[in-house]
Amino acid sequence: MKKITxxxxxxLVSVSSWALDLSQAxxxxxxxxxxxxxxxxxxxxxxxxxALIADINRKRKxxxxxxxxxxxxxxxxxxxxxxxxxxxxxxxxxxxxxxASGSWKK
Numbered sequence: 213m214k215k216i217t218x219x220x221x222x223x224l225v226s227v228s229s230w231a232l233d234l235s236q237a238x239x240x241x242x243x244x245x246x247x248x249x250x251x252x253x254x255x256x257x258x259x260x261x262x263a264l265i266a267d268i269n270r271k272r273k274x275x276x277x278x279x280x281x282x283x284x285x286x287x288x289x290x291x292x293x294x295x296x297x298x299x300x301x302x303x304x305x306x307x308x309x310x311x312a313s314g315s316w317k318k
Contacts, residue, residue, distance in 0.1 A: 232260040234268065244308030244316055245301070249276060249294030254308055254316055 234251075237243040242261040246252040250272060251265045276290040283290070302309040308318050 232264055234264065237261050237264055238302075238307045241308055241318070244310060244318075245295075245298040246310045247295045247299055247312060247314070249291040249298060252310060252316075 232242075234243070237260075242253070242255045242258050243251050243265055244254050250269045253262055253265055255261060272294070273287075276294060277287055280287045280290045299309040299311075303317070306318065308316055311317050
């Protein structure tokens with residue numbers, strides 16, 4: 213039983229190392245920063261990138277809402293500010309970002 217547990221643990225660790233992370237997704241030009249403060253999918257056929265985006269965007273929205281509540285402002289205001297900062301950071305790093313018209317740039 214101990215050997216089975218050890219084997220399963222080893223498999224889970226090796227599978228998790230295959231999982232796509234945000235740095236990899238950005239460097240592979242699969243995802244980019246949208247002008248609304250969230251990540252966008254550039255390569256629509258990549259399901260790993262889509263799952264990653266869904267998870268990160270869910271966390272971002274929760275954080276943005278928390279900030280909005282603390283500052284007594286609308287979520288949209290925080291999303292706009294975050295979008296401006298994140299797209300500027302992506303642009304400076306040579307990563308994909310969405311311009312004001314919604315087009316992807318690098």
